[in-house]
Amino acid sequence: MKKRPLILVTNDDGITAPGIRTLIEIMNEIGEVVVVAPDSPQSAMGHAITINSTLHCEKIIVTDGPQLEYSCSGTPADCVKLAVNELLGRKPDLCVSGINHGSNSSINVIYSGTMSAAMEAGIEGIPAIGFSLLDFNWNANFNPLRSFIKQITTEALTRGIPKDVVLNVNFPKLQEEEIKGIKICRQAKANWVEKFDKRTNPMGREYYWLTGSFVNQDRGEDTDEWALKEGYISIVPTQFDLTAHHSIQQLNTWNL
Amino acid sequence: MKKRPLILVTNDDGITAPGIRTLIEIMNEIGEVVVVAPDSPQSAMGHAITINSTLHCEKIIVTDGPQLEYSCSGTPADCVKLAVNELLGRKPDLCVSGINHGSNSSINVIYSGTMSAAMEAGIEGIPAIGFSLLDFNWNANFNPLRSFIKQITTEALTRGIPKDVVLNVNFPKLQEEEIKGIKICRQAKANWVEKFDKRTNPMGREYYWLTGSFVNQDRGEDTDEWALKEGYISIVPTQFDLTAHHSIQQLNTWNL
Numbered sequence: 001m002k003k004r005p006l007i008l009v010t011n012d013d014g015i016t017a018p019g020i021r022t023l024i025e026i027m028n029e030i031g032e033v034v035v036v037a038p039d040s041p042q043s044a045m046g047h048a049i050t051i052n053s054t055l056h057c058e059k060i061i062v063t064d065g066p067q068l069e070y071s072c073s074g075t076p077a078d079c080v081k082l083a084v085n086e087l088l089g090r091k092p093d094l095c096v097s098g099i100n101h102g103s104n105s106s107i108n109v110i111y112s113g114t115m116s117a118a119m120e121a122g123i124e125g126i127p128a129i130g131f132s133l134l135d136f137n138w139n140a141n142f143n144p145l146r147s148f149i150k151q152i153t154t155e156a157l158t159r160g161i162p163k164d165v166v167l168n169v170n171f172p173k174l175q176e177e178e179i180k181g182i183k184i185c186r187q188a189k190a191n192w193v194e195k196f197d198k199r200t201n202p203m204g205r206e207y208y209w210l211t212g213s214f215v216n217q218d219r220g221e222d223t224d225e226w227a228l229k230e231g232y233i234s235i236v237p238t239q240f241d242l243t244a245h246h247s248i249q250q251l252n253t254w255n256l
Numbered sequence: 257m258k259k260r261p262l263i264l265v266t267n268d269d270g271i272t273a274p275g276i277r278t279l280i281e282i283m284n285e286i287g288e289v290v291v292v293a294p295d296s297p298q299s300a301m302g303h304a305i306t307i308n309s310t311l312h313c314e315k316i317i318v319t320d321g322p323q324l325e326y327s328c329s330g331t332p333a334d335c336v337k338l339a340v341n342e343l344l345g346r347k348p349d350l351c352v353s354g355i356n357h358g359s360n361s362s363i364n365v366i367y368s369g370t371m372s373a374a375m376e377a378g379i380e381g382i383p384a385i386g387f388s389l390l391d392f393n394w395n396a397n398f399n400p401l402r403s404f405i406k407q408i409t410t411e412a413l414t415r416g417i418p419k420d421v422v423l424n425v426n427f428p429k430l431q432e433e434e435i436k437g438i439k440i441c442r443q444a445k446a447n448w449v450e451k452f453d454k455r456t457n458p459m460g461r462e463y464y465w466l467t468g469s470f471v472n473q474d475r476g477e478d479t480d481e482w483a484l485k486e487g488y489i490s491i492v493p494t495q496f497d498l499t500a501h502h503s504i505q506q507l508n509t510w511n512l
Contacts, residue, residue, distance in 0.1 A: 051466055110379070251418070254440075
């Protein structure tokens with residue numbers, strides 16, 4: 001790529017989150033950066049889009065770099081749609097989403113606003129990567145990720161991400177020198193076992209908090225969960241064709 | 257299955273929507289029915305879950321059948337989590353979601369609250385089916401679907417849905433006698449091309465409505481879009497392992 005690539009940056013933790021601020025700094029070293037991100041946290045929004053209410057979007061005055069920034073009232077997927085179809089003059093060469101404060105490995109990809117933004121870009125034909133750190137702390141240390149994110153992004157721009165595939169990159173919570181390397185993985189078969197914390201409000205009405213514990217039933221050594229536990233960065237190539245192609249033959253034997 | 261199966265019914269259009277009321281009637285003929293559905297419309301919510309606010313859930317007094325009903329403040333995925341982990345005494349034998357007012361074929365599966373509820377059940381190990389009618393009208397005619405839904409549900413209970421697969425069933429907007437039959441399909445490769453309708457509010461602030469047109473680039477005659485257009489009911493076996501397994505080898509050649 002001769003001229004500097006146009007890079008769209010978004011996330012689900014909101015435009016002021018330390019994770020996206022770090023990602024913007026890294027992307028400024030690689031290309032021309034436009035940020036279109038939610039004006040408030042949108043975690044666990046899955047692939048929600050706003051169809052029954054209006055969207056607001058404001059250009060932000062930026063003092064920490066050459067990037068353009070827009071703050072939007074919608075979901076992460078809305079931000080990508082708005083960026084691509086309304087705000088950007090041309091199709092971006094890459095969309096990066098994150099750095100998410102928390103894991104998007106394994107089944108978390110389904111609930112992830114970070115990955116929904118990357119998937120939305122992928123659906124629109126834009127190469128896309130979601131980056132997440134296994135640390136929910138707002139003040140997590142993103143510095144150990146910098147060189148790896150630059151390397152993965154540069155390689156993606158040079159080689160090209162496979163068609164209709166979006167990269168889901170997760171980082172273990174480790175110091176840079178402790179990270180063993182990068183593994184290409186499959187999504188581990190795991191799920192959340194929910195526990196609802198039932199309480200009574202001051203007016204006597206019952207309500208719930210959703211809590212849960214993550215259960216990994218997958219013993220494979222080719223999964224994202226395995227890689228992360230062993231101290232590797234995991235990259236799962238992720239697709240939005242959800243067809244279980246291997247089941248079509250079996251279903252054709254049904255009496256329908 | 258000797259005893260009557262326990263069937264969890266949910267949707268994304270809200271517990272009062274005509275689509276779910278029809279589905280409850282049909283399921284009452286097949287099994288013991290518990291309804292746990294959103295108290296208000298949750299269309300296009302994708303796989304959102306509620307982690308940063310509280311959930312309310314009220315038992316409803318029912319006069320139109322033997323089913324138990326709960327109305328919940330959360331998303332479709334929340335409803336399934338709450339049903340399975342808090343409200344139901346045992347694991348349901350089946351979860352059905354819908355009947356959605358509008359299409360969930362092709363890429364719409366990604367944005368669909370109806371399918372996110374079914375997928376959530378699938379993730380929790382419960383056989384699950386999402387039903388949708390290609391008619392957004394609140395007063396759509398669901399009667400032509402009744403015998404087909406009963407047939408598909410009975411067959412699913414008898415044969416068993418393949419493991420880690422959720423059925424995405426879409427109905428064309430046709431009279432019963434016009435429906436040609438049922439096809440097992442793959443998800444068509446299509447997407448929405450958005451157009452943002454930009455307006456100015458009475459206070460002079462700009463805002464947007466998200467609109468768009470659906471573009472099907474897929475010429476295959478094995479897709480859901482093809483089947484629906486030809487007058488068939490489409491069933492796509494859908495999975496929540498999003499790994500693009502075929503891309504792992506290619507990504508392993510990257511310099512990482």
